[in-house]
Amino acid sequence: MRIGILSYHFPPEPAFIPGSLAEELAARGHEVRVLTGFPDYPGGQVYPGWRQRWQHQTHSERLSVRRVPRYAGGDASPGARAAGWLSFAGSAALAGRRYLRDLDALYVFQLPAVTFAAAGLLRLLGRVPTVLHVQDVWTEEDPARPGGPGGWTRRLDAGLCRLYREAGVVAVSAPSMRDLVLAGGARPDRVRTVLNWTDERLFRPAEPGPVARRLVRRDGRCVVMHAGTIGVRQGLETAVRAAAALGDRTDLVLVGSGSEEGRVRGLATELGADNVRFVERRSAADMPQLYAAADYQLVMQRDLPELRGTVPGKLQAALSCAAPVVVSAGGDTAELVERARAGLSCPPGDWTALADRFWLAAAIPPAARADMGRRGRDAYLRQMSLRAGVERIEGLLREVAVRPGRNE
DSSP: OEEEEEOSOOTTSSOHHHHHHHHHHHHTTOEEEEEEEOOOTTTTSOOTTOOOOSOEEEEOSSEEEEEEOOOOOSSOOHHHHHHHHHHHHHHHHHHHHHHTTTOSEEEEEEOGGGHHHHHHHHHHHOSOOEEEEEOOOOOTTOTTOOOOSTTHHHHHHHHHHHHHHHOSEEEESSTTHHHHHHHTTOOGGGEEEOOOOOOTTTOSOOOOOHHHHHHHOOTTOEEEEEESOOSTTTOTHHHHHHHHTTGGGEEEEEEOOOTTHHHHHHHHHHHTOTTEEEEOOOOGGGHHHHHHHSSEEEEEOOSOGGGGGOOOHHHHHHHHTTOOEEEEOOHHHHHHHHHHTOEEEEOTTOHHHHHHHHHHHHHSOHHHHHHHHHHHHHHHHHHTSHHHHHHHHHHHHHHHHHSTTTTO
Protein backbone atom coordinates (compact mmCIF):
# COMPACT_ATOMS: atom_id res chain seq x y z
CA MET A 1 0.00 0.00 0.00
CA ARG A 2 0.91 3.68 -0.24
CA ILE A 3 0.66 4.80 3.39
CA GLY A 4 0.96 8.33 4.79
CA ILE A 5 1.92 9.07 8.39
CA LEU A 6 1.13 12.44 9.97
CA SER A 7 2.88 13.09 13.28
CA TYR A 8 3.85 16.28 15.10
CA HIS A 9 6.97 14.58 16.51
CA PHE A 10 9.22 12.06 14.81
CA PRO A 11 12.73 10.68 15.44
CA PRO A 12 15.28 11.90 16.37
CA GLU A 13 12.72 13.19 18.85
CA PRO A 14 11.60 10.54 21.38
CA ALA A 15 8.65 9.59 19.19
CA PHE A 16 9.27 5.88 18.88
CA ILE A 17 5.67 4.89 18.07
CA PRO A 18 5.35 6.75 14.74
CA GLY A 19 9.07 6.23 14.07
CA SER A 20 9.12 2.48 14.58
CA LEU A 21 5.75 2.10 12.84
CA ALA A 22 7.12 3.84 9.73
CA GLU A 23 10.21 1.63 9.68
CA GLU A 24 8.26 -1.58 10.19
CA LEU A 25 5.64 -0.79 7.54
CA ALA A 26 8.40 0.03 5.05
CA ALA A 27 10.19 -3.22 5.95
CA ARG A 28 6.94 -5.06 5.17
CA GLY A 29 6.98 -3.71 1.62
CA HIS A 30 4.70 -0.66 1.89
CA GLU A 31 5.59 2.75 0.46
CA VAL A 32 5.57 5.06 3.50
CA ARG A 33 5.52 8.87 3.41
CA VAL A 34 5.90 10.72 6.72
CA LEU A 35 4.89 14.36 7.18
CA THR A 36 6.26 15.94 10.35
CA GLY A 37 8.07 18.96 11.79
CA PHE A 38 11.67 19.73 12.66
CA PRO A 39 12.82 18.19 15.95
CA ASP A 40 12.44 20.47 18.99
CA TYR A 41 11.07 18.26 21.79
CA PRO A 42 11.33 18.51 24.78
CA GLY A 43 13.29 21.76 24.99
CA GLY A 44 11.22 23.76 22.53
CA GLN A 45 14.28 24.69 20.46
CA VAL A 46 15.26 23.12 17.15
CA TYR A 47 17.98 20.53 17.74
CA PRO A 48 21.62 21.55 17.15
CA GLY A 49 22.69 20.78 13.59
CA TRP A 50 19.16 21.23 12.25
CA ARG A 51 17.84 24.29 10.39
CA GLN A 52 14.19 24.82 9.56
CA ARG A 53 13.65 25.20 5.84
CA TRP A 54 10.90 24.46 3.40
CA GLN A 55 12.45 21.86 1.10
CA HIS A 56 13.66 19.17 3.50
CA GLN A 57 13.03 15.57 2.53
CA THR A 58 14.94 12.35 3.16
CA HIS A 59 14.54 9.00 1.43
CA SER A 60 15.38 5.41 2.09
CA GLU A 61 14.29 2.40 0.04
CA ARG A 62 10.55 2.63 0.81
CA LEU A 63 10.42 5.42 3.41
CA SER A 64 10.31 9.17 2.78
CA VAL A 65 10.22 11.84 5.50
CA ARG A 66 9.14 15.41 4.68
CA ARG A 67 9.73 17.97 7.41
CA VAL A 68 7.95 21.32 7.43
CA PRO A 69 8.71 24.43 9.51
CA ARG A 70 6.75 25.28 12.65
CA TYR A 71 7.06 27.81 15.44
CA ALA A 72 9.56 26.68 18.10
CA GLY A 73 9.01 29.00 21.03
CA GLY A 74 11.26 27.46 23.63
CA ASP A 75 8.62 27.48 26.37
CA ALA A 76 5.43 25.64 27.30
CA SER A 77 3.14 28.64 27.63
CA PRO A 78 -0.35 28.36 26.09
CA GLY A 79 0.51 31.02 23.52
CA ALA A 80 3.69 29.26 22.42
CA ARG A 81 1.91 25.91 22.18
CA ALA A 82 -0.89 27.43 20.11
CA ALA A 83 1.61 29.08 17.76
CA GLY A 84 3.48 25.79 17.29
CA TRP A 85 0.32 23.80 16.61
CA LEU A 86 -1.24 26.31 14.20
CA SER A 87 2.00 26.98 12.32
CA PHE A 88 2.45 23.21 11.84
CA ALA A 89 -1.13 23.00 10.56
CA GLY A 90 -0.43 25.67 7.96
CA SER A 91 2.85 24.15 6.83
CA ALA A 92 1.39 20.64 6.71
CA ALA A 93 -1.53 21.83 4.61
CA LEU A 94 0.75 23.54 2.10
CA ALA A 95 3.09 20.58 1.75
CA GLY A 96 0.66 17.73 2.31
CA ARG A 97 -1.73 18.32 -0.54
CA ARG A 98 0.96 17.27 -3.02
CA TYR A 99 3.22 15.11 -0.85
CA LEU A 100 0.38 12.91 0.45
CA ARG A 101 -1.69 12.69 -2.72
CA ASP A 102 -2.79 9.29 -4.06
CA LEU A 103 -2.51 7.49 -0.72
CA ASP A 104 -4.24 4.21 -0.05
CA ALA A 105 -4.50 5.10 3.64
CA LEU A 106 -3.34 7.75 6.14
CA TYR A 107 -2.23 7.06 9.71
CA VAL A 108 -2.50 10.02 12.12
CA PHE A 109 -0.63 9.86 15.42
CA GLN A 110 -3.22 11.87 17.26
CA LEU A 111 -1.85 14.14 19.95
CA PRO A 112 -3.68 17.47 20.46
CA ALA A 113 -0.78 19.20 18.69
CA VAL A 114 -1.70 17.56 15.39
CA THR A 115 -5.46 18.21 15.54
CA PHE A 116 -5.62 21.25 13.28
CA ALA A 117 -3.10 19.83 10.82
CA ALA A 118 -5.08 16.59 10.50
CA ALA A 119 -8.40 18.40 10.09
CA GLY A 120 -6.95 20.64 7.38
CA LEU A 121 -5.32 17.78 5.49
CA LEU A 122 -8.48 15.69 5.45
CA ARG A 123 -10.30 18.60 3.85
CA LEU A 124 -7.58 19.01 1.22
CA LEU A 125 -7.03 15.32 0.48
CA GLY A 126 -10.71 14.45 0.23
CA ARG A 127 -11.90 11.07 1.42
CA VAL A 128 -8.53 9.51 2.09
CA PRO A 129 -9.07 6.46 4.33
CA THR A 130 -7.71 7.37 7.75
CA VAL A 131 -6.70 5.53 10.91
CA LEU A 132 -6.64 7.98 13.81
CA HIS A 133 -4.52 6.65 16.69
CA VAL A 134 -5.64 8.68 19.72
CA GLN A 135 -3.03 9.16 22.45
CA ASP A 136 -4.63 11.74 24.72
CA VAL A 137 -8.12 13.08 25.39
CA TRP A 138 -8.75 16.20 27.44
CA THR A 139 -11.86 16.66 29.55
CA GLU A 140 -13.09 19.75 31.37
CA GLU A 141 -11.47 18.57 34.64
CA ASP A 142 -8.02 17.98 33.17
CA PRO A 143 -5.50 20.45 34.72
CA ALA A 144 -3.30 20.13 31.63
CA ARG A 145 -6.12 21.21 29.33
CA PRO A 146 -5.21 24.35 27.39
CA GLY A 147 -7.11 27.54 27.97
CA GLY A 148 -6.77 30.98 26.55
CA PRO A 149 -8.84 33.67 24.95
CA GLY A 150 -10.74 33.67 21.71
CA GLY A 151 -12.40 30.30 21.91
CA TRP A 152 -9.10 28.39 21.51
CA THR A 153 -10.33 25.44 23.54
CA ARG A 154 -13.66 25.35 21.69
CA ARG A 155 -11.89 25.26 18.31
CA LEU A 156 -9.69 22.42 19.51
CA ASP A 157 -12.72 20.45 20.67
CA ALA A 158 -14.51 21.07 17.39
CA GLY A 159 -11.50 19.88 15.42
CA LEU A 160 -11.27 16.69 17.46
CA CYS A 161 -14.97 16.02 17.03
CA ARG A 162 -14.65 16.34 13.26
CA LEU A 163 -11.66 13.99 13.17
CA TYR A 164 -13.51 11.37 15.21
CA ARG A 165 -16.47 11.49 12.82
CA GLU A 166 -14.44 11.42 9.60
CA ALA A 167 -11.83 8.80 10.43
CA GLY A 168 -12.30 5.36 8.95
CA VAL A 169 -11.09 3.87 12.25
CA VAL A 170 -10.38 5.54 15.57
CA ALA A 171 -7.76 3.46 17.40
CA VAL A 172 -7.50 4.14 21.12
CA SER A 173 -4.34 3.45 23.12
CA ALA A 174 -6.22 2.12 26.16
CA PRO A 175 -9.57 0.27 26.43
CA SER A 176 -11.34 2.85 28.61
CA MET A 177 -10.44 5.64 26.20
CA ARG A 178 -13.21 4.27 24.00
CA ASP A 179 -15.85 5.98 26.11
CA LEU A 180 -14.07 9.33 25.82
CA VAL A 181 -13.81 9.25 22.02
CA LEU A 182 -17.42 8.09 21.73
CA ALA A 183 -18.44 11.11 23.81
CA GLY A 184 -16.38 13.22 21.39
CA GLY A 185 -18.36 12.01 18.37
CA ALA A 186 -16.69 8.79 17.17
CA ARG A 187 -18.89 6.06 15.72
CA PRO A 188 -19.04 2.96 17.97
CA ASP A 189 -18.50 0.52 15.10
CA ARG A 190 -15.24 2.24 14.12
CA VAL A 191 -13.41 2.31 17.46
CA ARG A 192 -10.62 -0.25 18.04
CA THR A 193 -8.01 -0.70 20.78
CA VAL A 194 -4.30 -0.69 19.89
CA LEU A 195 -2.06 -0.56 22.96
CA ASN A 196 1.13 1.47 22.67
CA TRP A 197 4.52 -0.20 22.69
CA THR A 198 7.86 1.09 23.99
CA ASP A 199 11.25 1.60 22.39
CA GLU A 200 12.36 -2.03 22.47
CA ARG A 201 15.86 -1.20 21.25
CA LEU A 202 16.41 0.48 24.64
CA PHE A 203 13.92 -0.98 27.08
CA ARG A 204 14.79 -4.62 27.62
CA PRO A 205 16.01 -6.65 30.61
CA ALA A 206 19.45 -5.48 31.76
CA GLU A 207 21.96 -5.87 34.57
CA PRO A 208 22.70 -2.81 36.70
CA GLY A 209 26.18 -1.35 36.39
CA PRO A 210 28.11 0.27 39.24
CA VAL A 211 27.03 3.81 38.28
CA ALA A 212 23.34 2.81 38.31
CA ARG A 213 23.75 1.11 41.67
CA ARG A 214 25.39 4.19 43.20
CA LEU A 215 22.62 6.44 41.92
CA VAL A 216 19.72 4.26 43.04
CA ARG A 217 20.72 2.06 45.99
CA ARG A 218 21.61 2.96 49.55
CA ASP A 219 22.14 0.51 52.40
CA GLY A 220 19.97 -2.58 52.03
CA ARG A 221 16.60 -0.91 51.74
CA CYS A 222 13.92 -1.81 49.23
CA VAL A 223 13.99 0.81 46.45
CA VAL A 224 10.87 2.00 44.65
CA MET A 225 11.79 4.24 41.71
CA HIS A 226 9.67 6.69 39.73
CA ALA A 227 11.28 7.60 36.40
CA GLY A 228 9.85 10.36 34.25
CA THR A 229 7.92 13.59 34.53
CA ILE A 230 7.26 15.13 37.94
CA GLY A 231 4.12 16.93 36.88
CA VAL A 232 0.49 17.65 37.62
CA ARG A 233 -0.85 14.37 36.30
CA GLN A 234 1.45 12.17 38.37
CA GLY A 235 0.47 13.49 41.82
CA LEU A 236 3.80 12.47 43.35
CA GLU A 237 3.02 14.22 46.63
CA THR A 238 1.04 11.07 47.45
CA ALA A 239 4.16 8.94 46.99
CA VAL A 240 6.27 11.25 49.17
CA ARG A 241 3.74 11.07 52.01
CA ALA A 242 3.60 7.27 51.70
CA ALA A 243 7.38 6.93 51.78
CA ALA A 244 7.72 9.34 54.71
CA ALA A 245 5.36 7.16 56.75
CA LEU A 246 7.68 4.14 56.35
CA GLY A 247 10.90 5.69 57.58
CA ASP A 248 13.94 3.57 56.79
CA ARG A 249 12.01 0.54 55.50
CA THR A 250 11.77 1.77 51.88
CA ASP A 251 13.59 4.32 49.72
CA LEU A 252 11.65 6.33 47.14
CA VAL A 253 13.90 7.52 44.29
CA LEU A 254 12.49 10.07 41.84
CA VAL A 255 14.42 10.26 38.56
CA GLY A 256 13.45 13.16 36.30
CA SER A 257 12.07 16.66 36.47
CA GLY A 258 8.95 18.62 35.71
CA SER A 259 6.66 21.49 36.64
CA GLU A 260 5.86 20.09 40.09
CA GLU A 261 9.41 19.19 41.09
CA GLY A 262 9.78 22.19 43.41
CA ARG A 263 6.53 21.39 45.19
CA VAL A 264 7.42 17.71 45.61
CA ARG A 265 10.91 18.51 46.89
CA GLY A 266 9.43 21.02 49.32
CA LEU A 267 7.01 18.45 50.71
CA ALA A 268 9.81 15.92 51.22
CA THR A 269 11.78 18.54 53.16
CA GLU A 270 8.75 19.57 55.19
CA LEU A 271 8.06 15.95 56.19
CA GLY A 272 11.71 15.26 56.94
CA ALA A 273 11.60 12.33 54.49
CA ASP A 274 15.29 11.50 54.15
CA ASN A 275 14.31 8.25 52.44
CA VAL A 276 13.04 10.27 49.45
CA ARG A 277 15.85 11.05 47.02
CA PHE A 278 15.93 12.96 43.76
CA VAL A 279 18.09 12.12 40.72
CA GLU A 280 18.30 14.55 37.81
CA ARG A 281 16.88 13.58 34.43
CA ARG A 282 18.90 10.84 32.75
CA SER A 283 19.25 9.71 29.15
CA ALA A 284 16.76 7.10 28.00
CA ALA A 285 19.71 4.84 27.25
CA ASP A 286 20.56 4.85 30.98
CA MET A 287 17.10 3.86 32.14
CA PRO A 288 17.17 0.03 31.77
CA GLN A 289 20.16 -0.19 34.11
CA LEU A 290 18.50 2.19 36.58
CA TYR A 291 15.34 0.06 36.42
CA ALA A 292 17.43 -3.02 37.17
CA ALA A 293 19.15 -1.32 40.12
CA ALA A 294 15.78 -0.61 41.77
CA ASP A 295 13.43 -3.24 43.20
CA TYR A 296 10.19 -1.79 41.78
CA GLN A 297 9.08 0.84 39.31
CA LEU A 298 6.38 3.25 40.49
CA VAL A 299 3.57 4.26 38.12
CA MET A 300 1.47 7.19 39.37
CA GLN A 301 -1.64 8.83 37.94
CA ARG A 302 -4.00 11.26 39.61
CA ASP A 303 -7.68 10.39 39.91
CA LEU A 304 -8.94 12.25 36.85
CA PRO A 305 -11.62 10.95 34.43
CA GLU A 306 -9.40 11.26 31.35
CA LEU A 307 -6.49 9.43 33.01
CA ARG A 308 -8.62 6.37 33.72
CA GLY A 309 -8.60 5.83 29.97
CA THR A 310 -4.84 6.19 29.48
CA VAL A 311 -1.86 3.94 30.11
CA PRO A 312 1.34 5.92 30.80
CA GLY A 313 4.31 4.95 28.65
CA LYS A 314 6.45 4.22 31.70
CA LEU A 315 4.33 1.11 32.34
CA GLN A 316 5.23 -0.44 28.98
CA ALA A 317 8.89 0.49 29.50
CA ALA A 318 8.96 -1.16 32.94
CA LEU A 319 7.18 -4.31 31.78
CA SER A 320 9.43 -4.64 28.75
CA CYS A 321 12.43 -4.48 31.12
CA ALA A 322 10.90 -7.21 33.33
CA ALA A 323 10.70 -4.77 36.24
CA PRO A 324 7.96 -5.40 38.85
CA VAL A 325 5.73 -2.37 39.41
CA VAL A 326 3.82 -0.57 42.12
CA VAL A 327 0.83 1.25 40.63
CA SER A 328 -1.11 4.09 42.23
CA ALA A 329 -3.71 4.58 39.52
CA GLY A 330 -7.15 3.52 38.43
CA GLY A 331 -8.71 2.32 35.23
CA ASP A 332 -6.73 0.47 32.58
CA THR A 333 -3.31 0.94 34.16
CA ALA A 334 -4.19 -0.91 37.36
CA GLU A 335 -6.22 -3.51 35.49
CA LEU A 336 -3.34 -4.41 33.15
CA VAL A 337 -0.97 -4.89 36.08
CA GLU A 338 -3.43 -6.91 38.12
CA ARG A 339 -4.36 -9.14 35.18
CA ALA A 340 -0.69 -9.83 34.44
CA ARG A 341 0.17 -10.27 38.15
CA ALA A 342 3.14 -8.02 37.44
CA GLY A 343 3.12 -6.02 40.67
CA LEU A 344 1.02 -4.30 43.32
CA SER A 345 -1.68 -1.67 42.90
CA CYS A 346 -3.83 0.67 44.95
CA PRO A 347 -6.34 3.46 44.25
CA PRO A 348 -4.87 6.82 43.16
CA GLY A 349 -4.50 9.71 45.58
CA ASP A 350 -4.57 7.58 48.76
CA TRP A 351 -1.20 7.87 50.50
CA THR A 352 -2.11 5.45 53.29
CA ALA A 353 -3.02 2.75 50.77
CA LEU A 354 0.20 3.43 48.87
CA ALA A 355 2.23 3.23 52.09
CA ASP A 356 0.68 -0.20 52.66
CA ARG A 357 1.74 -1.25 49.13
CA PHE A 358 5.28 0.03 49.79
CA TRP A 359 5.42 -1.96 53.03
CA LEU A 360 4.20 -5.13 51.30
CA ALA A 361 6.60 -4.59 48.38
CA ALA A 362 9.52 -4.54 50.80
CA ALA A 363 8.31 -7.76 52.44
CA ILE A 364 8.08 -9.75 49.20
CA PRO A 365 11.15 -11.97 48.69
CA PRO A 366 13.47 -11.16 45.76
CA ALA A 367 12.57 -14.40 43.93
CA ALA A 368 8.88 -13.50 43.98
CA ARG A 369 9.68 -10.00 42.72
CA ALA A 370 11.59 -11.55 39.81
CA ASP A 371 8.54 -13.71 39.02
CA MET A 372 6.39 -10.55 38.88
CA GLY A 373 8.85 -9.04 36.42
CA ARG A 374 8.84 -12.11 34.18
CA ARG A 375 5.04 -12.22 34.12
CA GLY A 376 4.96 -8.53 33.24
CA ARG A 377 7.36 -8.99 30.34
CA ASP A 378 5.35 -11.96 29.04
CA ALA A 379 2.19 -9.80 29.13
CA TYR A 380 4.01 -6.98 27.32
CA LEU A 381 5.20 -9.28 24.55
CA ARG A 382 1.69 -10.70 24.04
CA GLN A 383 -0.35 -7.50 24.18
CA MET A 384 1.79 -4.37 23.86
CA SER A 385 4.89 -5.19 21.84
CA LEU A 386 6.04 -3.49 18.65
CA ARG A 387 5.20 -6.61 16.63
CA ALA A 388 1.68 -6.89 18.06
CA GLY A 389 0.97 -3.17 17.58
CA VAL A 390 2.28 -2.91 14.03
CA GLU A 391 0.34 -5.99 12.93
CA ARG A 392 -2.83 -4.48 14.41
CA ILE A 393 -2.33 -1.09 12.74
CA GLU A 394 -1.38 -2.64 9.42
CA GLY A 395 -4.62 -4.61 9.54
CA LEU A 396 -6.62 -1.44 10.27
CA LEU A 397 -4.97 0.40 7.37
CA ARG A 398 -5.93 -2.44 5.03
CA GLU A 399 -9.45 -2.42 6.47
CA VAL A 400 -10.08 1.27 5.77
CA ALA A 401 -8.35 1.13 2.36
CA VAL A 402 -10.67 -1.54 0.99
CA ARG A 403 -13.85 -0.51 2.80
CA PRO A 404 -16.68 0.36 0.39
CA GLY A 405 -17.43 4.04 0.50
CA ARG A 406 -14.02 4.68 2.07
CA ASN A 407 -14.44 7.07 5.04
CA GLU A 408 -18.06 7.97 4.39
